[in-house]
Amino acid sequence: MATQDKREDILRAAEKAPLLSPSAQRLLQITSAREHELMEIVAVVKCDAHLTVRVLKIVNSAAFGLLYPISSIDRAVSYLGERMVVGIALNDCAAHLFDKQLDGYESERGSLWRHDLQAAIASREVAQRARVEINPDLAFTAGLLHDLGKALISDYLRGTCAGLLAEIEQNQVADYLEGERHLIGIDHTEAGSALARNWKLAEVLQMAIAHHHNPGAAPPEHRPLVYAVHLGDIIAMMGGCGTGADTLRYPLDQGYGAFFDLGGEDLAAIMLDVQEEFAKIDTSLAETKEN
Amino acid sequence: MSNIIIGIGDLGASKGQDDILKTFALGSCVAVILLDPKQRAAGMVHIALPEAKINPAKAQERPGYFADTGIPALLREMKKLGCQPNARGLMVKLAGGAKVMDPNDTFNIGKRNILAAKKALWAFGLGPVAEDVGGNFSRTVAISLATGDVILSSPGRPNWKL
Numbered sequence: 001m002a003t004q005d006k007r008e009d010i011l012r013a014a015e016k017a018p019l020l021s022p023s024a025q026r027l028l029q030i031t032s033a034r035e036h037e038l039m040e041i042v043a044v045v046k047c048d049a050h051l052t053v054r055v056l057k058i059v060n061s062a063a064f065g066l067l068y069p070i071s072s073i074d075r076a077v078s079y080l081g082e083r084m085v086v087g088i089a090l091n092d093c094a095a096h097l098f099d100k101q102l103d104g105y106e107s108e109r110g111s112l113w114r115h116d117l118q119a120a121i122a123s124r125e126v127a128q129r130a131r132v133e134i135n136p137d138l139a140f141t142a143g144l145l146h147d148l149g150k151a152l153i154s155d156y157l158r159g160t161c162a163g164l165l166a167e168i169e170q171n172q173v174a175d176y177l178e179g180e181r182h183l184i185g186i187d188h189t190e191a192g193s194a195l196a197r198n199w200k201l202a203e204v205l206q207m208a209i210a211h212h213h214n215p216g217a218a219p220p221e222h223r224p225l226v227y228a229v230h231l232g233d234i235i236a237m238m239g240g241c242g243t244g245a246d247t248l249r250y251p252l253d254q255g256y257g258a259f260f261d262l263g264g265e266d267l268a269a270i271m272l273d274v275q276e277e278f279a280k281i282d283t284s285l286a287e288t289k290e291n
Numbered sequence: 292m293s294n295i296i297i298g299i300g301d302l303g304a305s306k307g308q309d310d311i312l313k314t315f316a317l318g319s320c321v322a323v324i325l326l327d328p329k330q331r332a333a334g335m336v337h338i339a340l341p342e343a344k345i346n347p348a349k350a351q352e353r354p355g356y357f358a359d360t361g362i363p364a365l366l367r368e369m370k371k372l373g374c375q376p377n378a379r380g381l382m383v384k385l386a387g388g389a390k391v392m393d394p395n396d397t398f399n400i401g402k403r404n405i406l407a408a409k410k411a412l413w414a415f416g417l418g419p420v421a422e423d424v425g426g427n428f429s430r431t432v433a434i435s436l437a438t439g440d441v442i443l444s445s446p447g448r449p450n451w452k453l
Binding site: 106162175244245248 | 299315317318320340346389390391392395397400427429448
């Protein structure tokens, strides 16, 4: 298949991808708005029986170690926080993407979800340390969604890893993103953006998906959050939570210094917090999925 | 044959001749591998950060997390398997400590992990006989007790021996 045809195939697949569940869509709308209240989130969860059960199972899972079980959805949502509720809803309705085995990156099944979750936690941690105001929960959501384009393009990249890595090492291409474009005429950020448009995600989330490897190119009003996701993505890869052959094959954009003071010690502290939080959430989701 | 999986911040040692000690996707973390050819024992710690002073409580709970607490803890485990208390006869190998594509070194936790691991090893008069560290790729390590081989792997490349 010609490069141009692959590109068009992928864009068509992004347009035809199943929509998010009504609850997930509504939750993303609410949490992307500047002003919103927890009660609005509670109301969405209450109208979705499946989501209600999942939220209650997760808050009462062993990973959270509650002394007394929580049975009211209001308390569960306020205990878990809006980001976890959004994460649970996305994990359920976009599982076909998150759980896809990325053969084109030679990675294990489950690695896309684990990377996205770890990047989400790291994006939030970074956002909380910014000199400017960044909504940390929105940074978490953006982190969860940032790499979904890989699920769309992975099959077209089968068998290309070794060659692409050699090209990067010989400086024939600058990074993995450019390599993807050379091979199939589109990279995972553009494919992800097409999906985000199809899902009618808020502009800031679309920008985070489109520019997470090139945050300086994001519109100024969204730039701080996009930088948080850029750093969150890199921190997850450093922590050994990548998506395969492309791990650590993207440059760090030095422009982050405009919004964050991050020394080596801060970074170490962030990595430690991220690992702890990740282990807790990952265990709670896995525990409750089997039941 | 049993696989002993060593997670981030964990450590393990074995004399089981059918065992394989394995740690996945090191990223900027460093695996310190100790081999005792005489006892036919091997141990490994998956170090995430250089120094325990950043979170002493965590170091108590999981010493393997930091280079300065992880290496003494691994040596204690080796001692339990009959290795010499002064660490004599141990062979050390290092793997991991990858870095992000960054001209500045702020994000280079990998390099700091490698230096801290070497410093902690020196305190016991130990130094690596082989290392595969740095670079922009994440490594997985498998140690075969039967052969003493340390095999590294990374997506997109053929496996190689350390």
